[in-house]
Amino acid sequence: MDYNLPTPLEVLRETGPTPFITKAYNIVEDSSTNNIVSWSRDNNSFIVWEPETFALICLPIYFKHNNFSSFVRQLNTYGFKKIDTERWEFANEYFLRGQKQLLKNIKRRKTSSQTEMLEKFGLEREIQGMRRDKAALVIELARLRQKQESVKTYLRFMEEKLIITERKQQMMMDFLLKKVKNPSFLENIKKRKQQEIENLEQSEEMTSSHGVEDYETFVKAEPEEYGDQFGGVFGNVDELHIASMEDQRQDDRVQREMNS
Numbered sequence: 001m002d003y004n005l006p007t008p009l010e011v012l013r014e015t016g017p018t019p020f021i022t023k024a025y026n027i028v029e030d031s032s033t034n035n036i037v038s039w040s041r042d043n044n045s046f047i048v049w050e051p052e053t054f055a056l057i058c059l060p061i062y063f064k065h066n067n068f069s070s071f072v073r074q075l076n077t078y079g080f081k082k083i084d085t086e087r088w089e090f091a092n093e094y095f096l097r098g099q100k101q102l103l104k105n106i107k108r109r110k111t112s113s114q115t116e117m118l119e120k121f122g123l124e125r126e127i128q129g130m131r132r133d134k135a136a137l138v139i140e141l142a143r144l145r146q147k148q149e150s151v152k153t154y155l156r157f158m159e160e161k162l163i164i165t166e167r168k169q170q171m172m173m174d175f176l177l178k179k180v181k182n183p184s185f186l187e188n189i190k191k192r193k194q195q196e197i198e199n200l201e202q203s204e205e206m207t208s209s210h211g212v213e214d215y216e217t218f219v220k221a222e223p224e225e226y227g228d229q230f231g232g233v234f235g236n237v238d239e240l241h242i243a244s245m246e247d248q249r250q251d252d253r254v255q256r257e258m259n260s
Helices: 008-013 019-029 051-062 068-077 100-105 113-181 183-209 212-220 223-259
Strands: 037-039 046-048 088-091
Touching (some): 019 051, 051 068, 113 183
Antiparallel strands (some): 046 088
């Protein structure tokens, strides 16, 4: 007869591990998520390699939240210690790989009312911080939307301005082509150039046909004395000036119509 076996009363009194410890062990034991959380090389601790992914993927499967800070606080209440300052590695003397029967020895530490109040205050402060972050994000989102609308309005304005500029350029090109195709327009230009050349040649001939004394006399003389001799030249110049002014006025009138 083996007297080392526990009595039925002892079996009834013996309790298993808490749900939190069991769930934490199952999370670490799951080999499909070893890139996120896994046992250490010595199998006496576990490492959370990617805390953000761990909170988003692993925690919701076993718990009703995805808060990594809350998970760490629970580990602390069960006596787990963070044994590496550069990574999230936790250890407990009864939390060992392949030794699931030892989990029943991990007990929740009794906390005083003051500690509970501090934990509650820390949780409330964390909630307030999250609310502030949410409000800041809402404001930033509204600012970005307003900026987006401003950019859209500016782009529409630039597109309309570009269309107006293209239309104006097209009207100018049509006007120039029409003027160039008009034979009278080219003929007028040719006549004006020819008249300018003739006027210049006549002026040179008059200057060369008189000596210095005659030129001084010409300058000092009254206009009536030479009116018959140079009247034709000055008359032609006046007619060209008048013609050019009329043509300019016509062009200005057409330009005003195009602008309107």
